[in-house]
Amino acid sequence: MTTRNIESTDAAGTVRVTWAAANARRLARQGLTAPVDGGPAAVTGAMVGAHAQVLSAAELSVALRLDGGATRESVRTALWEDGSLVKTFGPRGTVHLLPSADLPLWTGALSALPAGRNPLPQSVRMSGEETDQVVDAIADALADDDLTVDELTDEIVGRTGTWAGDRVLDAFQTKWPRWRQMTHTAAHRGALCFGPNRGRKVTYTNPHRLLPGFTPLAGPAALAGLVERHLYAYGPATPQHFAKWLATPVRWAAELFDRLAAEGRTERVEYEGGPAWVVAGDTDFPAERPAPGIRLLPYFDAFTIASQPRTRLFAGAAYERALAGGQAGNFPVLLIDGVVAGVWHQRRSGKWLDVTVEPLPGTLTAARRAELEEQVERTGEILQGTPRLTVGPVSVGAHA
Known part of the structure; x- marks a missing residue:
């Protein structure tokens, strides 16, 4: 049971939320205290998206928040068979x-974000008209089939012109065709998402094949909905926190927060010595910080990326060891009682899954060793390997 772990701070009724209470609520709403009901789609909704640049890490992130029988196959079924999940640019x-x-909310919100600075040389950039042509060509080409990048390039060039296929983008010691600078834009507009791999080749498809007839929500409504979901999962949060999560200008985020506050959709609280926001009326927090025990979170887990302030989650030595220049997610982390207490790494060799855990000094007691072994066993079940635990230094560097 939760109680209102708050106290009045002024005559207007502003309330104070402790970091411990906020962290405990995030853990619970993230499925890191108890499993999330409803399957992989419910989990990714609770996380407000699961980072999937490393797909095996996303599979682990989602499955560890489900009941004990879930494995990576549970996530793959949701993604490639029943279609309740989609892999796209978020x-x-x-x-x-x-x-x-x-998807209607995400595409509406992401396509309404302010454009950032374009780092590409002027000779490589695409105009607004060219971007529209390419997005339309992508939507049309993927309407009935999954295509590899090379196949999609041919289709786009055939619909727009050779300029779209000019190999001018520097990428991984090669050159990509010009149109690929707009891959994520096409996804944000609802014209593209990932299809199942064809052997070792990535394919793309049109998300309308998964959700026939869907239309992106209008920008203002979609952005409001995204803020509310972010605040529900990770609040209290500030415009600076939200802007960092989305990689948008802070001033723009502050204006958005001001609008939602004026509309009565959010509520101001006192958090970490300053103002922050929650969804209006959502001021119930645990009275005491629970002890969720040990968790092994993989690369880019949403909890480590979005929880703020980062200096509290990665306190003391964890900030130096488990962050890559202040960037969260580049190391898999050991979580003990809701805070980062080390790093870990796994390497597969045939059926074996070798798991090395490097706890920070003094954090892994003898009593906690059994809990760690249980988590390693669970990781092996999810990734469908036979785990072998080593407690010692992790020599692998941060993920790029």
Whole structure:
């Protein structure tokens, strides 16, 4: 049971939320205290998207929040068979797993974000008209089939012109065709998402094949909905926190928060010595910080990326060891009682899954060793390997 772990701070009724209470509520709503009901789509909804640049990490992120019998196959079934999940470009233009049913909200919100600075040379950039042509060509080409990048390039060039296929984008010691700078834009507009791999080749498809007739929500409504979901999962949060999560200008986020506050959709609280916001009326927090025990979170887990302030989750030595220059997610982390207490790494060799865990000094007691072994066993079940645990230094560096 939760109680209102708050106290009045002024005559207007502003309330104070402790970091411990906020962290405990995030853990619970993230499925890190108890499993989330409803399957992989419900989990990714609770996480507000699962980062999937490393798909095996996303599979682990989602499955560890489900009941004990869930494995990576549970996530793959939701993604490639029943279609309740979609793999597409989400926040920050990075690959995410999202609930298919939420595509109208996500595409409406992401396509309404302010355009950032274009780092490409002028000779490589595409005009607004060219971008529209390419997005329309992508939607048309993928309407009835899954296509590899090369196949899609041919289709786009045939519909727009050779300029779209000019190999001018520097990428991984090669050159990509010009149109690929707009891959995430096409996804944000609802014209493209990932299809199942064809052997070792990535394919793309049109998300309307998963959700026939879907239309992106209008920008203002979609952005409001995304803010509310973010605040429900990770609040209290500030415009700076939200802007960092989406990689948008802080001033723009502050104006959005002001609008939602004026509309009565959000509520101001006192958090970490300053103002922050929650969904209006959502001020119930645990009275005491629970002890969720040990969790092994993989690369780019949503909880580590979106929870703020980062200095509290990665306190003390964890900030130096488990962050890559202040960037969360680049190391898999050991979570003990809701805070980062080390790093870990797994390597597969045949049926074996070698798991190395490096706890920070003094954090892994003898009593906690059994809990760690249970989590390693659960990781092996999810990734469908036979785990072998080593407690010691992790020599692998941060993920790029």
